Amino acid sequence: MKKTKITRYIFFTLMILTCIIIFIFSSQNGEESTEVSDGFISRFIDIFPLTKNQTEEQKQETIENLQFIVRKTAHFSIYTILGITSMGFINTYNISYKKKIGISFLIGFLYAISDEFHQLFSSGRTAKVMDVGIDSAGVIFGIFIVYVIIKLYKTLKTKTKNKKVNI
Numbered sequence: 001m002k003k004t005k006i007t008r009y010i011f012f013t014l015m016i017l018t019c020i021i022i023f024i025f026s027s028q029n030g031e032e033s034t035e036v037s038d039g040f041i042s043r044f045i046d047i048f049p050l051t052k053n054q055t056e057e058q059k060q061e062t063i064e065n066l067q068f069i070v071r072k073t074a075h076f077s078i079y080t081i082l083g084i085t086s087m088g089f090i091n092t093y094n095i096s097y098k099k100k101i102g103i104s105f106l107i108g109f110l111y112a113i114s115d116e117f118h119q120l121f122s123s124g125r126t127a128k129v130m131d132v133g134i135d136s137a138g139v140i141f142g143i144f145i146v147y148v149i150i151k152l153y154k155t156l157k158t159k160t161k162n163k164k165v166n167i
Helices: 004-026 030-047 056-090 097-119 128-166
Strands: none
Touching: 004 056, 004 097, 030 056, 056 097, 056 128, 097 128
16 A cells, blocks of 8 residues: 555544544533533642632632633634645545645535534534634644645755765
């Protein structure tokens, strides 16, 4: 099997797994989702003593204050992974970079929309246009990461090839 086909299958599998993880998180009801966020924040602030001298009530207030940032960062991060995996998958096809970027973005953007729609059917959850924007920004960032890595790889490959020719 060709190297490109193996790479294609790997990135396709990773892209689908990322979508499944997103789907699972979106399937959580509002209470479960809050528990996950609160649990993450609680463990984080226990590791980094932000609440060393706080009462339990003050610690809970800190958790509530950080929840918005943590939730939006989670959106951005998981969709960055979707951007990386979709660009990695689409990059295995012989099409222009503009099309690769466009198709990769479209995959992430449409999935973000479907994800927000899916949340309408999870108790205590809502669909937010802002989340689609944050998710899309994550996808763009992921695509950018792959694009930069590819450019760096090609530049290094060309430099190495030119050094061999000059010797």
